[in-house]
Amino acid sequence: MNDAFDIRNMESHIEVHKFRGGAIVGATLLALMFQAFVPVYFAKAAMIDLPLLITIYFGLSRRNPSTGLLLGMIIGLLQDSLSGPTVPLGLYGIAKTVIGYVASSIGARLDTEHPAARFALTIIFFGLHQGIVLLTRRILLAQSSVWFTVHLAAAAVVNAIVAVFLFALLDHLRKS
Amino acid sequence: MAGIPSRHKSIFLLTGVVLLQVLLLALQIKRDSEGRLIRVWTVGAFSPFERAGNHGIGRLRETWRHYFALQNTSRENEELRHENDELKMQVNQLQSKAVEADRLALLLNFHKSRENVPMLGARVIATSAGTASATIVLDRGSKDHIKKNMGVITPEGVVGKVVEVFDNTSEVLLLTDKDSGVGAMLGNSRVQSPVGGAGEPLLVMKYVANDDVVNVGERVVTSGMDKIFPRDLPIGTITDIKPGNPFKSIRIRPSANLERLEEVIVLLTLQPLQLNQETETAKPSASAAGKPVGETAKSPVSGGTAAKPAPAPASSAPVPAPANAAAAVKPE
Numbered sequence: 079m080n081d082a083f084d085i086r087n088m089e090s091h092i093e094v095h096k097f098r099g100g101a102i103v104g105a106t107l108l109a110l111m112f113q114a115f116v117p118v119y120f121a122k123a124a125m126i127d128l129p130l131l132i133t134i135y136f137g138l139s140r141r142n143p144s145t146g147l148l149l150g151m152i153i154g155l156l157q158d159s160l161s162g163p164t165v166p167l168g169l170y171g172i173a174k175t176v177i178g179y180v181a182s183s184i185g186a187r188l189d190t191e192h193p194a195a196r197f198a199l200t201i202i203f204f205g206l207h208q209g210i211v212l213l214t215r216r217i218l219l220a221q222s223s224v225w226f227t228v229h230l231a232a233a234a235v236v237n238a239i240v241a242v243f244l245f246a247l248l249d250h251l252r253k254s
Numbered sequence: 255m256a257g258i259p260s261r262h263k264s265i266f267l268l269t270g271v272v273l274l275q276v277l278l279l280a281l282q283i284k285r286d287s288e289g290r291l292i293r294v295w296t297v298g299a300f301s302p303f304e305r306a307g308n309h310g311i312g313r314l315r316e317t318w319r320h321y322f323a324l325q326n327t328s329r330e331n332e333e334l335r336h337e338n339d340e341l342k343m344q345v346n347q348l349q350s351k352a353v354e355a356d357r358l359a360l361l362l363n364f365h366k367s368r369e370n371v372p373m374l375g376a377r378v379i380a381t382s383a384g385t386a387s388a389t390i391v392l393d394r395g396s397k398d399h400i401k402k403n404m405g406v407i408t409p410e411g412v413v414g415k416v417v418e419v420f421d422n423t424s425e426v427l428l429l430t431d432k433d434s435g436v437g438a439m440l441g442n443s444r445v446q447s448p449v450g451g452a453g454e455p456l457l458v459m460k461y462v463a464n465d466d467v468v469n470v471g472e473r474v475v476t477s478g479m480d481k482i483f484p485r486d487l488p489i490g491t492i493t494d495i496k497p498g499n500p501f502k503s504i505r506i507r508p509s510a511n512l513e514r515l516e517e518v519i520v521l522l523t524l525q526p527l528q529l530n531q532e533t534e535t536a537k538p539s540a541s542a543a544g545k546p547v548g549e550t551a552k553s554p555v556s557g558g559t560a561a562k563p564a565p566a567p568a569s570s571a572p573v574p575a576p577a578n579a580a581a582a583v584k585p586e
Contacts, residue, residue, distance in 0.1 A: 114391075115304045115380040119311060121513040124385060143264035151271050159296035161382045162389030162425050163418045164433045166282040167293075168275035170384055175275065179268045211386065218279050221432070223453075233385075 095139040101251040105132055106153055114160050125233045127204070129153045131241050133174045134203050135248050137181025138190045146185075150178020166219065173210040177203055193242045200241035204234040294420060297391075301423045304380045305393065316350070361519060364409040371484065372522040374398060378515045379423070388431035388451065390414075390515060395422045403482060405521040411488040411509025412436055412476060413518050424520075428512050429457055429489070437480035438489050440466075441473030449474060449489055449506060455513065457490055459504040466502070468495055474506050483521070 109128035117124040133153050137146035154174030158167045181203060184190070190199060208230060215221040361375055376398075380391035394400050396419045406413040406426045414434060418425040427434050428451070435450040438459065445468075447461040462468060472492045478485030490506035497503075 110383060111300070111303055111307060113383045114300060115307050115311075117381045118308070118378055118390075118516075119315075124381065127384070129383070144267050147264065147268050147271060151275070155275075156296060157383045159293050160300060160380075161384040162387045162427065163293065164387045164389065164427060164431060165382075165384060166279050168279040168282070169386060171275045171278075172272055175268065175271050179264065183264075214279070215386075218276065 094141045096253045097136075097139075097251050098253060101248075102136055102149065105136075105248060105251070106149075106156075110153070110156055110160060113157065125229075125236055126240055127207070127233075127237055128240075128244075129157045129170075130174065130177065130204065130207055131200065131237060131244055133178050134181050134200060134241065135245050137178045138185035138196075138199070139248075139252070141182055141185040143179050143182040143186075146182025147175050147179035150174035150176070150181075153178075169211060169214055169219075172214055173207050176210055177207050180206065193246070196245050197238045197242050200238040201234045204237050208234075293418070297418075297420055297423060297425075301379070301391070301420070304391065308377075308379045358517070360409045361517060364519065374400065374520045374522050376400075376424075376518055376520055378518065388428040388434070388453070388512075389417070390426050390428060390518075392424050392426060392518065392520070393422070394520065395420045395424050397421055399522055400424045400520055401524060403524060405482045407483070407487060407519050407521065408510045408515070408517070409519075410511065411490065412483055413510050413512065413515065415482055416520065426518070429508060430455060430512055435480075436483060436489060437477040438474050439477040440468060441475055442469070443467060446477050446479065448480075455508075456493065457506040457508055459492075459506055460501060462502045462504055463500065464497055464502055468492065468502060468504060470495060481524075 106129070109132045112123075112128050113126075133146075133150045136149055140146060140149075151171055151174065154171035155167060157170045157174070158165055161170070181199075184199070188195070190196060212223050212225060215223050358375075364373075374394060376392040376394040378390045379393045382389040392400075392406075400416060400419050402416055402419055404416045406415060412429060414426045414428040414431070415436075416424050417427040429436060429449070430451040430453070432451055432453045435448050437446070438449040439446040440462070443466060445462055445466045447459050449457050449459045452458045459474065470492055474489045474492060476483040476485060476487040476489060488509040490508040492504055493507045494505040495502055
């Protein structure tokens with residue numbers, strides 16, 4: 079089998095990318111590590127949701143909804159575990175499961191290699207992620223949260239900018 | 255999944271996985287201890303890397319600073335530049351050590367001025383992995399006699415309380431977290447009301463009646479009614495007051511810099527504490543300066559009392575109620 083192959087007959091121009099051994103696991107663990115201890119030194123870094131960006135990237139690249147949602151679930155549950163006891167297991171898990179699924183589904187239909195497309199998609203996914211977390215908080219946990227703040231909007235843009243560079247970096251982990 | 259068209263398999267899988275996690279959420283809400291095992295595993299697996307990362311970042315920052323110190327010199331005076339670089343490096347190192355020594359001296363003096371209160375110094379090695387909560391991870395755990403619900407402070411003010419304890423690490427819920435709360439009172443009028451987090455840098459004081467006189471800039475201190483923090487520890491300063499119905503809306507800037515915590519003090523007791531009023535200030539005093547430190551940087555303020563933790567709490571923190579706001583902190 080080729081390392082990069084066509085996905086379906088009807089969408090023969092869309093490629094499914096394969097990655098070097100351990101690339102997904104390594105990138106996931108690094109993202110979680112970054113998220114946990116870099117804000118100790120740079121408080122503003124907490125604005126960047128690297129686990130979300132990793133979920134989006136591998137979802138868009140692998141283009142398989144099943145593996146996308148399972149990867150999202152694992153990343154989300156690990157993030158829940160590292161977010162302290164006030165965050166119940168499943169809060170980020172549910173959100174990232176859905177993001178992994180949607181990203182994989184979109185990745186199978188659209189060309190998501192262009193930086194502008196990646197920028198726009200990351201903003202959309204960030205908003206969707208926040209929306210799911212908010213809905214989970216409000217409906218399942220009965221906690222109040224605001225829908226929109228300037229801080230959230232800024233975080234969406236910052237994450238999208240980081241995503242453009244991060245995704246380009248992660249492209250090097252693909253098997254050529 | 256025989257019989258299900260392959261293109262629908264992923265939708266079924268998505269539905270199943272989300273439902274499983276909803277069930278997991280429901281189980282946690284029902285039983286507080288549910289899911290603890292996976293937290294223990296995950297935190298246990300990540301904390302060695304976080305410790306290593308913490309150490310590595312520190313070394314990297316030091317090297318980075320020295321590199322820039324070398325870049326700031328002129329090519330025209332090689333000897334002077336060389337000498338200047340060395341001096342700069344020495345100054346940087348000494349400054350870095352002096353700042354750390356000042357910080358540790360502050361912690362030590364703080365401890366010495368409250369020798370009746372058992373305390374333990376701890377370093378912050380990680381923060382919450384998401385923005386949904388405001389927590390930090392300390393490099394001390396149950397092996398160091400830290401227990402759940404112990405108070406965490408700095409010489410500047412209250413930080414939060416311990417909410418989870420593992421063997422070598424513990425998690426602290428910061429005051430700025432939405433679920434956080436502390437028994438507080440106004441510095442001048444002594445009006446009591448709980449102070450809690452709002453998920454943002456400023457804190458909120460909720461149950462102060464419109465009739466009470468409150469001024470911007472007024473200090474807010476602990477009331478001691480939550481049985482976690484001793485009375486009169488600084489919490490913050492009032493920055494904004496708005497009239498409300500039936501209570502004022504008061505916002506407070508925390509005294510401790512909760513966004514850049516590096517070392518903290520854990521109050522190693524679950525019994526109500528009393529501080530010596532005359533030794534309240536955290537500035538180093540002459541008597542403290544003359545005494546030997548005798549502690550490593552890892553545990554700047556741990557004293558003999560640290561090895562003897564207090565017995566179980568006399569009572570848990572009460573639930574807040576506007577009618578009896580004086581004794582209230584938020585429930586877990």
